[in-house]
Amino acid sequence: MVLSKGMSARSAPTKKRGYHHGDLARALVTAAADLIEKKGPEAFTLREVAAAVGVTHGAAYRHFEDKQALLAAVAEEGYRTLTMHLARALAGDENDPRKRLRMLAAAYVSFALDKPAHYRVMWGPRLNEDGRFPSLETAIEEGFVLLITEFQRGQAAGVFRREPARDLAIAFWVAAHGYVELVMRRRLKVKSTKAAMDYFLRLLDPFIDGVTVDTKRRS
Template identity: 45%
Template sequence: MALATRNTYHHGDLRQSLIDAAIALIGEEGIDDLSLRQVARRVGVSHNAPYRHFEDKEALLAAVAEQGFQSLRTTMETARQAAPSDPSHRLEAIGIAYVNFALANPLHYRLMFGDYRCNFSKYTALAEASRQAFMVLVSTIQEGQTAGIFRAADTIDMARVAWSLVHGQSTLALDNKLQVGRGEELEAFLRFSSQMLINGLAGMICNV
C-alpha cells in the first residue's frame, strides 16, 4: 500500500500534499519546530521525498505563503466580479472578502504576513503572487479614478491606505482585539469602515 501511495505522488500530488501537511503541522505545533522530516512523516513518504520539491524548510514555507496569496487574490477577484460595477461597491466587496479570507484561513494568513517572512528576492514566485493580490486593489482604485469617483492622487499610495485598513482589521479580528462580534455585526462594521475609506478616497486632498 505504501508503494502505491508513493507512486501517486510521482504523478504530481506530492508537492500539494506536503504543503497541506505543513499547514496542518503549523496549526498543531507552530512554525519553529516544523521540519521537512516531520512533514514527510505526516504525508507518509520517505524522509528524502520532500527534497524533490523543496530544498529546505524555508522553500516549503514560501510555497505555503505563495498559495495563500494566490487564494487571496482569487477571493478578492471573485468578490469584485460579483459586486455591482461601480468601483466604490467593488472596493467595499474586496475589503470584506479580504477580512473574511483572513478569518477563514488564519494559518495561511499569519504565515503570509507574520514574523516568519520568506525572502521575496529569493522566491520570485512568492513575490509575484503577493504583487498580483495587491494589484486587485490597485486596479479597482484606478477604475474609480478613471470614472472620476476617486481623487487623482497616487494610485499605489491609495491602494496602500486601503490595504492597511483591511490588514489591520484582519489582524485585530484574528487576535480577538477588534471588539466586534463575528457574523452580521462584523459585516456591518466592515461596510461602515469601507464607506469611511471610500469617502476619504473620493474627498479633496488635505494639505498637512
C-alpha cells in the same frame, strides 16, 4: 493477479497509495498549513510535515530544500488564493467603485479568517529577502495590482480622488490587514466571519469617504 503459494487474496500485500507527479508537493504544502494552524509557523519541522503525509523526509527534501522553501510555497498558495477571492468578488455586474471597494474588503477579511495558517505565513517574516522565490513575489504583485487597478478604475470614473493609486491601495491594505490582525489576536471579539466582515465594512466607511471626490455621492 497471481498469488504466491500459500498466500490468500486477503493476505496479499497491497502497495501504499503513491503520489502522482506533482501531487506530493501539494500534499506537503497542505500538511504544512495544517501544522501551522496547530503549532505556528516557527514550531514545526520539515520532518514532521513529511511524517504527516506518510513519506520519508528525503522525499520531502526533493521538493523543498529546506523549511523556508516550504513556507514560501504556503505563502505563495495563500497569495494566489487571496487574489482569486478578490477577483471572484468583483465578477458580478456591480459598477459603483465604492461598492466594489467594499466587496474587496469583505473578500479580504473572509479569506484571512478562513485561511489563518496561510495568512500568518503570508504576513510573517519576509521569506524572499535573498530572491530565492521569484514566483512568490509574482503572486504577491498580482493581488496588489488588482487592488491598484480598482482605484484607477474609480479615478477614471471621477469617483476617487486623484491621489497615486498605489498609495490608496497601500492605505486600503494597511486598514484591512490591521483589522484582521486585531480579530485574529482576539483584540477585537466577533462572533463569526460574517460579523467580522460586517463590522469592518462599517469601519471602512470613513476611509471610502476620504478617498471619494464628493462624499455626498456615497451610497
